[in-house]
Amino acid sequence: MALIVQKYGGTSVGSVERIKLVAAKIAKEVNAGHQIVVVVSAMSGQTNRLIELAKQIHEPIDPREYDVMMATGEQVTIALLSMALNNIGCRAKSYTGPQVAITTDSAHMKARITHIEADKVKQDLAAGYVLVVAGFQGADADGNLTTLGRGGSDTTAVAMAAALHASECQIFTDVDGVYTTDPRIEERARRLESVTFEEMLELASLGSKVLQIRAVEFAGKYSVPLRVLSSFEDGPGTLISFEDKTMERPKIAGIALNKDEAKLTIVGVPDRPGVAHEILGPVSEANIEIDMIVQNITEDDTTDFTFTVHKNDYEKALGIMKNTAERLQARDVSGDDRIVKVSVVGVGMRSHAGIANTMFEALANEKINIRMISTSEIKISVVVNERYGELAVRTLHEAFELENANIS
Amino acid sequence: MALIVQKYGGTSVGSVERIKLVAAKIAKEVNAGHQIVVVVSAMSGQTNRLIELAKQIHEPIDPREYDVMMATGEQVTIALLSMALNNIGCRAKSYTGPQVAITTDSAHMKARITHIEADKVKQDLAAGYVLVVAGFQGADADGNLTTLGRGGSDTTAVAMAAALHASECQIFTDVDGVYTTDPRIEERARRLESVTFEEMLELASLGSKVLQIRAVEFAGKYSVPLRVLSSFEDGPGTLISFEDKTMERPKIAGIALNKDEAKLTIVGVPDRPGVAHEILGPVSEANIEIDMIVQNITEDDTTDFTFTVHKNDYEKALGIMKNTAERLQARDVSGDDRIVKVSVVGVGMRSHAGIANTMFEALANEKINIRMISTSEIKISVVVNERYGELAVRTLHEAFELENANIS
Numbered sequence: 001m002a003l004i005v006q007k008y009g010g011t012s013v014g015s016v017e018r019i020k021l022v023a024a025k026i027a028k029e030v031n032a033g034h035q036i037v038v039v040v041s042a043m044s045g046q047t048n049r050l051i052e053l054a055k056q057i058h059e060p061i062d063p064r065e066y067d068v069m070m071a072t073g074e075q076v077t078i079a080l081l082s083m084a085l086n087n088i089g090c091r092a093k094s095y096t097g098p099q100v101a102i103t104t105d106s107a108h109m110k111a112r113i114t115h116i117e118a119d120k121v122k123q124d125l126a127a128g129y130v131l132v133v134a135g136f137q138g139a140d141a142d143g144n145l146t147t148l149g150r151g152g153s154d155t156t157a158v159a160m161a162a163a164l165h166a167s168e169c170q171i172f173t174d175v176d177g178v179y180t181t182d183p184r185i186e187e188r189a190r191r192l193e194s195v196t197f198e199e200m201l202e203l204a205s206l207g208s209k210v211l212q213i214r215a216v217e218f219a220g221k222y223s224v225p226l227r228v229l230s231s232f233e234d235g236p237g238t239l240i241s242f243e244d245k246t247m248e249r250p251k252i253a254g255i256a257l258n259k260d261e262a263k264l265t266i267v268g269v270p271d272r273p274g275v276a277h278e279i280l281g282p283v284s285e286a287n288i289e290i291d292m293i294v295q296n297i298t299e300d301d302t303t304d305f306t307f308t309v310h311k312n313d314y315e316k317a318l319g320i321m322k323n324t325a326e327r328l329q330a331r332d333v334s335g336d337d338r339i340v341k342v343s344v345v346g347v348g349m350r351s352h353a354g355i356a357n358t359m360f361e362a363l364a365n366e367k368i369n370i371r372m373i374s375t376s377e378i379k380i381s382v383v384v385n386e387r388y389g390e391l392a393v394r395t396l397h398e399a400f401e402l403e404n405a406n407i408s
Numbered sequence: 409m410a411l412i413v414q415k416y417g418g419t420s421v422g423s424v425e426r427i428k429l430v431a432a433k434i435a436k437e438v439n440a441g442h443q444i445v446v447v448v449s450a451m452s453g454q455t456n457r458l459i460e461l462a463k464q465i466h467e468p469i470d471p472r473e474y475d476v477m478m479a480t481g482e483q484v485t486i487a488l489l490s491m492a493l494n495n496i497g498c499r500a501k502s503y504t505g506p507q508v509a510i511t512t513d514s515a516h517m518k519a520r521i522t523h524i525e526a527d528k529v530k531q532d533l534a535a536g537y538v539l540v541v542a543g544f545q546g547a548d549a550d551g552n553l554t555t556l557g558r559g560g561s562d563t564t565a566v567a568m569a570a571a572l573h574a575s576e577c578q579i580f581t582d583v584d585g586v587y588t589t590d591p592r593i594e595e596r597a598r599r600l601e602s603v604t605f606e607e608m609l610e611l612a613s614l615g616s617k618v619l620q621i622r623a624v625e626f627a628g629k630y631s632v633p634l635r636v637l638s639s640f641e642d643g644p645g646t647l648i649s650f651e652d653k654t655m656e657r658p659k660i661a662g663i664a665l666n667k668d669e670a671k672l673t674i675v676g677v678p679d680r681p682g683v684a685h686e687i688l689g690p691v692s693e694a695n696i697e698i699d700m701i702v703q704n705i706t707e708d709d710t711t712d713f714t715f716t717v718h719k720n721d722y723e724k725a726l727g728i729m730k731n732t733a734e735r736l737q738a739r740d741v742s743g744d745d746r747i748v749k750v751s752v753v754g755v756g757m758r759s760h761a762g763i764a765n766t767m768f769e770a771l772a773n774e775k776i777n778i779r780m781i782s783t784s785e786i787k788i789s790v791v792v793n794e795r796y797g798e799l800a801v802r803t804l805h806e807a808f809e810l811e812n813a814n815i816s
Contacts, residue, residue, distance in 0.1 A: 016461060016464040016465060019465070020465070050484065053424060053484070053488060054487070054488065054491060056424040057424060057427070057428070057488055057491045057492050057495060058491055058492070058494075058495040061491065062490065062491045062494050062495075064490075064501070064502075065486075065487040065488075065490045065491045065494070065502055066487070066491075068483060068486060068487040068490075068502050068504070069483070069484055069487035069488065071483070072480035072483045072484050075476060075477070075479070075480045075483075076458065076461070076477055076480050078473075078476060079462070079473040079474070079476040079477035080461060080462065080465055080473075080477065082470065082472075082473045082476070083462060083465045083466055083469065083470045083473045083474075084465050084466070086466075086470050086473070087465060087466040087470075093472070094472075094473055094476050096476070096553075098506075099551055099553075120551075143507055143528075145504075145507075
């Protein structure tokens, strides 16, 4: 007998029919002797319906009241799923976030869980109930309703699993696991049996939008084994696990493609201490997030400074950089929003040389020009012209033989 | 400066446009220096949408989860109305039932309020906020969500007014007050300036569906002055007040028409002690509510026993009565579901003789045959063929000169 936390997203509970299927899936686990806590999202479509109503009142939306309104989405789902479970003889009880109680800070629309008081939940589990918990929500210390931000149901599931010391947290989605790359780009993409938290973080933030990055961080922090599975077909999914030093890991876990970035370069900045701060300071102050940063010193003691931002912030960042260039007496500012970032990710990299070389060689063979490079311990990212994004992914997938389970 | 509790029903908050109108109405009161607590229902249509979803899962609906689901309706409204108020510079905060906190018993779908802990609410009132409270809901002592049953928002409003010692509880509806009778039947029906709680109870239970009867009982019990007003036009509405012995009251407050009853008669029952119980016991056991009861002793020492039930229960009650007749060796059972009940209501009746006589005479003049009579201290009801219902109402309205403010 194991205690398992399962999470079903909006698509998986998008209709009464699907809710009934989820109930049947849960009943199977219960009949196999497991204790089940289920975390659910709002039925797909409901969130947008509510936001639409709020926008008709006023924009920007009032954050406290936004949370009061949005919390109703999951509340409807927990009720319907509990009804469906009780109806097939599987005793179930719904819990809103505050009922659990899930306590958060007071940052409306993007609250963070600070504490879970799971005593009542544990009693009901011991009494044989399936617990159906509303994802994405909680209450602050004063009892105000809060939401964790879009996709926060994953975080709720992981936090519940941590609080209850569950043996596994299973995230059911519309894909059947984490792949070596996007199967829509490379049909030979292979489902990974397992992936480490660090790899998953890189893959999630780089565009494999299977899991919310905060949920993965949370799972890593509290050592909760996480599994991604399909709501619609049976299968083992992908286990997101802790790095096991005794086990051989494949060199490369996967290839990620990110199409959301744009690149800016300020050329010929007189080099002096603090110049990076003078360049990036105004960008940060405008609440623009910066991803990659590359700086070169040229021979004439000026520096070229390149960084990437989200495409949505490109025009704004370009305006800021033009002011900065004038202030710093730089030679020029240039930018390009028709780029993509391709990343090779794997904890095996640490112990294997030559990954970068293989990567650059494969891209060169295809005459794909690399515009920017950045590396971390378990990742190498390159920026290329957006025209070559998919080609680069396919080329690298083949170069690293990811279609095979390549334990090195 | 007064503290006023206002309640707006589902039609009054049925769209974003209407919610904005309600916000403007509230702002006017706030600008006039009043402290306002607003209780709202779910937007019209939402309740039915949710019930439809639940029915698709299973019928009968799981009561605990029904309440979890239904409570979301009001929660959306409090958020939207608070947004609308904040948007026009009227500082507002929403409260769900449990947040107030409104504690109820555990009778799901028809819970009763047992306690209101209004300390937090009072603090926010003192700080200058308009409080927007979800009607119809609360939580039991264990924190389970409960609902007060349909129309329970009126009860929430009255209970909040009682807990906060408000100077008035204003119920905004789609009518502009309580009328001497249904204006759709008698166009000369007149809005009453005031009506006593007792009269209102009789009028409400008899078909003037302006207010929930439980809300009126509650208001009477806690001495909360209640006012019925229109959401859509300005006006003083009708004050539902305590009977003031020093004031002259009109003899008759109004005429009510009830089309929901059917009548059953068991004829020639051998008369002996306990016979009423033997007849009505099986009916009550079948959870059928009985309204009027009339018993006559005939000359041959048998008794005729007539009572009315809701039309929905008519067939079931008839079946039960046939068994009872056999058991008691009664002569016959008859029934009629094509009847209506017409009632004359007024506390002034107590001190004025001749009301019954005026009533019977007026009906006789119109050749309306009375099939059953029942009286209480402030009410006389007659049952007539359904064909004559509206005619009887108009006849009595005229006979008692209700088109004039008839202080006796």
